[in-house]
Amino acid sequence: MASPEHRPALAALHALPADLVADQRRRPEDDLLSALVAVRDEEDGRPSEEELVEMAMAAGRQRSPCAPCSPASLN
Structure with a gap:
């Protein structure tokens, strides 16, 4: 358990x-x-918002261009 000063x-x-x-x-x-x-917002709600947050936490923020990952190519 975190100490009180570390909680914030x-x-x-x-x-x-x-x-x-x-x-x-x-x-x-x-x-x-x-x-x-974009896929989450435009499609059927998958992945869920919670799954998006978990992916962001697990992978960090990938900043390089990702043409194969465009929303159109994920359909």
């Missing part, structure tokens, strides 16, 4: 992946996370 930092760390997903939703780029967010 841990809360901020846990919020980071959700913030990344929200940022990619507001300002999509040519990257994997933006493509996944």
Whole structure:
């Protein structure tokens, strides 16, 4: 269990992946996370919002261009 002085930092760390997903939703780029967010928002709701956040947490933010990962190519 985290000590009281570490709890705010841990809360901020846990919020980071959700913030990344929200940022990619507001300002999509040519990257994997933006493509996944677009598919989630435009298609049938899969992956779920929770799965998107988990992917962002597990993989970090992939910044290189990802033409094969464009929403159209994921259909």
